[in-house]
Amino acid sequence: MPAPIPAPGSAAPASAQGPGALRDRHGRVATDLRVSLTDRCNLRCAYCMPEAGLPWLPKPTLLTDDEVSRLVRIAVRDLGVREVRFTGGEPLLRPGLAGIVTEAAALDPRPEISLTTNAIGLDKLAPTLVAAGLDRVNVSLDTLDRDTFKALAKRDRLDATLAGIAGAAAAGLAPVKINTVLMRGVNDTEAPALLRFALEHGYELRFIEQMPLDAAGVWRRDEMVTAAEILDALRAEFDLVPDPAHRGSAPAETWLVDGGPAKVGVIGSVTRPFCGDCDRTRLTADGQVRNCLFAQGETDLRGLLREGASDAEVAGRWREAMWGKLPGHGIDDPSFLQPSRPMSAIGG
Ligand code: SAM
Numbered sequence: 001m002p003a004p005i006p007a008p009g010s011a012a013p014a015s016a017q018g019p020g021a022l023r024d025r026h027g028r029v030a031t032d033l034r035v036s037l038t039d040r041c042n043l044r045c046a047y048c049m050p051e052a053g054l055p056w057l058p059k060p061t062l063l064t065d066d067e068v069s070r071l072v073r074i075a076v077r078d079l080g081v082r083e084v085r086f087t088g089g090e091p092l093l094r095p096g097l098a099g100i101v102t103e104a105a106a107l108d109p110r111p112e113i114s115l116t117t118n119a120i121g122l123d124k125l126a127p128t129l130v131a132a133g134l135d136r137v138n139v140s141l142d143t144l145d146r147d148t149f150k151a152l153a154k155r156d157r158l159d160a161t162l163a164g165i166a167g168a169a170a171a172g173l174a175p176v177k178i179n180t181v182l183m184r185g186v187n188d189t190e191a192p193a194l195l196r197f198a199l200e201h202g203y204e205l206r207f208i209e210q211m212p213l214d215a216a217g218v219w220r221r222d223e224m225v226t227a228a229e230i231l232d233a234l235r236a237e238f239d240l241v242p243d244p245a246h247r248g249s250a251p252a253e254t255w256l257v258d259g260g261p262a263k264v265g266v267i268g269s270v271t272r273p274f275c276g277d278c279d280r281t282r283l284t285a286d287g288q289v290r291n292c293l294f295a296q297g298e299t300d301l302r303g304l305l306r307e308g309a310s311d312a313e314v315a316g317r318w319r320e321a322m323w324g325k326l327p328g329h330g331i332d333d334p335s336f337l338q339p340s341r342p343m344s345a346i347g348g
């Protein structure tokens with residue numbers, strides 16, 4: 001049975017493991033909330049979104065800024081969430097982003113607040129976001145070659161992305177983490193160059209295995225670049241030693257580069273799954289809770305909010321949603337079904 005739902009107005013849990021926490025029946029507790037602020041994007045990365053875009057979520061179905069802030073407040077105050085990451089689609093396209101960050105930063109306990117972004121425009125926005133309370137950014141960068149960027153993201157925006165990354169660092173968002181997805185025959189020879197770039201600038205690079213979350217549904221297990229291949233490519237140029245620091249619930253396995261302290265991470269979501277340690281809960285831009293990236297079902301919180309539900313009722317529905325989380329993503333299971341929403345509409 002899920003933990004009992006506290007009565008309205010009852011005290012907040014003493015810790016993230018407390019009575020109100022987001023537990024599942026496999027013993028995991030979700031303390032890390034991913035909030036998608038939009039399904040729209042100004043890039044079209046091939047592993048994520050088709051070049052023509054997607055049928056965007058209708059505006060009335062999107063959570064308003066106040067609704068987002070209310071749900072984040074319930075998650076932090078009543079459900080033990082300790083980290084809030086804003087994502088999308090491209091979260092910098094959300095006009096109310098700074099206000100949403102400000103509201104999250106005013107919560108008690110104060111959650112850690114981060115952003116996953118393609119960094120286009122971040123050079124201009126970073127100081128405002130830092131002033132609002134943003135703590136960290138993860139930026140997606142898959143290539144340092146302009147033509148490859150155009151081929152992969154279908155837009156000629158490499159310079160804008162690099163300016164955004166530099167702007168984030170200049171605004172004090174350290175360490176800047178860089179996320180890279182490698183695609184065979186597109187950018188899979190660039191792993192060492194991207195690591196050199198990250199080392200030169202003091203950024204933390206993490207490679208993410210490509211997952212079956214593309215809108216076109218063309219992902220193929222036998223075509224994806226695996227964690228083992230990425231490590232082999234890096235070892236051709238760098239000395240990698242497993243990082244003795246405890247991984248905890250972090251998805252990235254890390255290696256010390258050339259004796260450290262610099263590190264590189266590999267998130268082997270497909271070939272080295274970490275579902276047993278997952279501490280994530282996800283909220284889509286249209287107010288649906290997903291207990292896993294690969295969940296087939298969602299729980300509607302937007303409808304509940306708009307029917308006038310109390311915070312305690314919303315929290316109770318969220319707990320129920322998490323209780324049913326499956327033990328693993330099952331990508332290797334013959335019965336695996338790709339979720340109907342692509343990554344851009346779930347929030348990575
Ligand atoms: N637009 C922002 C960005 O690109 O960082 C935030 C949203 S994006 C969906 C979040 C992360 O998901 C990015 O790091 C992106 O590389 C990753 N991603 C998207 N589709 C993916 C896929 N099919 N497999 C693995 N990672 C993916």
Ligand code: SF4
Pocket residue numbers: 041042043044045048049088089090117118140344
């Ligand atoms: Fe946009 Fe991010 Fe998806 Fe690329 S990965 S298309 S930047 S949402």
